[in-house]
Amino acid sequence: MNHSDSVGIVVPQSFAFDTPLRLQNGSILPHFTLMVETYGRLNADKSNAVLVCHALSGHHHVAGFHSPNDKHPGWWDNMVGPGKPLDTNRFFVVGVNNLGGSHGSSGPLSTNPFTGKAYGADFPLVTVADWVNSQAMLADRLGIAQWAAVMGGSLGGMQALQWAIDYPERIRHALVIASAPKLSTQNIAFNDVARQAILTDPDFHGGHYADHGTVPRRGLRIARMMGHITYLAEEGLGKKFGRQLRSGSYRFDYDVDFEVESYLRYQGDKFADAFDANTYLLMTKALDYFDPAKAFGHNLKAAVAGTQARFFVASFNSDWRFAPERSQELVQALVAAKKPVQYVALQSSHGHDAFLMDDTAYMQAVRIYFNNIAQEFGA
């Protein structure tokens, strides 16, 4: 981890909140915890703070390493660090594990104060708007009245958009990358299959698998394998694996014939060993439910009419799960509402995962955008 452009060793911080949080489903979280990492320094007038929101399987560990021997940096380490597109020499960057997560924030693995046991399946289904409300409380705690920017890809981009709608005065820039103003029917369908794989796993036990000493590994594995295919593009998959056979000839059984099978099963196994199933379920629901135009008569232009942020919207041509057309819907609504928006239609063979990758034009576009933001506060 000896990288001069790394934020280096970072220590997660836990923030406890005792103010009750009213959730969109009508229930109340009497108190909750958010697990947070920060990189860079908040400047004197607190004008350089950037919130990085995570997607389905992300968390607060955005950049840097947790120990000198840590092999894997944070999930967006290529984007965030000294001299990187989101430059921690100039910006104070905040990463947060969302409510319902399983990486230290209140979620299914936390203790339910009413029962003294882990919430498990009883943790409420939180929404993007709930997350944004909890993030606003975090901003208050950090003394940040207004974010220089809120940024995210996929489900993270939805949070950036929701911030601009719900807290127009607290966000100067919204970076919405490889995202959509709402999921398509096909996306909802894929999410439901993933959930059904988990819900019908005999080790799921209605979400109380911890009480039974089990983990719905099979379901989680299948959900991830399927999800993983949809995050990639045929172009990238084809280039990487093609129809390459592991042993050179067909096996005529159900063991690994094609290299892509080996890769997918490995991804599924790894995820099933590391990720909490209840969190996976509720994250997919937050995706499905996200639809800020719904409260505005299904009129997206009306939904963004009150925003004050400037928008950066980016899409990737091979991303079929969050296709460029979906980003363009948002751009068109913003333009119709006379809101400032910069849209970048990027080329990549990486599909939806492109937002995590290093494609040059993408990195350059984000870098330039943050350079311009930095000039606003003279950094």
Next chain:
Amino acid sequence: MNHSDSVGIVVPQSFAFDTPLRLQNGSILPHFTLMVETYGRLNADKSNAVLVCHALSGHHHVAGFHSPNDKHPGWWDNMVGPGKPLDTNRFFVVGVNNLGGSHGSSGPLSTNPFTGKAYGADFPLVTVADWVNSQAMLADRLGIAQWAAVMGGSLGGMQALQWAIDYPERIRHALVIASAPKLSTQNIAFNDVARQAILTDPDFHGGHYADHGTVPRRGLRIARMMGHITYLAEEGLGKKFGRQLRSGSYRFDYDVDFEVESYLRYQGDKFADAFDANTYLLMTKALDYFDPAKAFGHNLKAAVAGTQARFFVASFNSDWRFAPERSQELVQALVAAKKPVQYVALQSSHGHDAFLMDDTAYMQAVRIYFNNIAQEFGA
């Protein structure tokens, strides 16, 4: 079932073969059975026979009804019948359940002569080439030296192509619809997830679920739900279901929120109750393994160089599982090999399933093509 354009009540016939069939995996089926339906009449010089090959979940029951109260006709009843595009007043049409199927032909549900019990998982992994060989034996039995045409969609189209390559003198026309000369990496990946869902279902028992009195229903259901999404297009799914909620508002639990979830779960349940898991597994393997160019140095032009059939190739613009580009690969190879081919690029919102649907231009194109074939033998 009172339709003047229906073939009416049909009776499946079982054909037993005692000649050993050598399979591509090296094993031998000492004897086997094929379940068959025929429609129309074979003409005097036996020049009007058309073989209809089925796809992943199909069978021999292509058209007509099995009883006066039968609610559902055969799977391609819109295509095959008196006055229909494949007109049974002029053609003698043969439908066959492929080897490894679970609708009466030898397959996992048949008795293994070596054990006296059902094959289950021990039924050999048959390939498209194996099917074509068994279908050639059926043609011999029916006295058909040469098919006027072999026709199929998806995996069925692969059989038509294989016929043209393996038995050039026995097929005058190959209709290859919504198919591909080989699966893409993404297709193989989806198939493997489907298989893993079944193989890891605790009720699968290594494929010998019958011995355990179980059915790997969960896995089969998930496989079908996922498959079903990929056979449809977002355009069609969006038109039909959009983000329509069953109860008008979000439930905040994992029961049915969106109508598309209800639809998919229903499709999954229906399939899991009706289809044999071992057959599903081996059919997906036949898809994965199909790659006729492999034996010709991965040169498709070389693979089709010996064909004598005229080709009809059709693709649908919204079919992303077997995209138009994949049909075009075949067309380009045929053109390069100076083979006669008619290619129809059709518009449809039905995705891969379009080959089973009634889109007007599609039906018209097939009708005209068969009209021209009929003129060859003066019908």
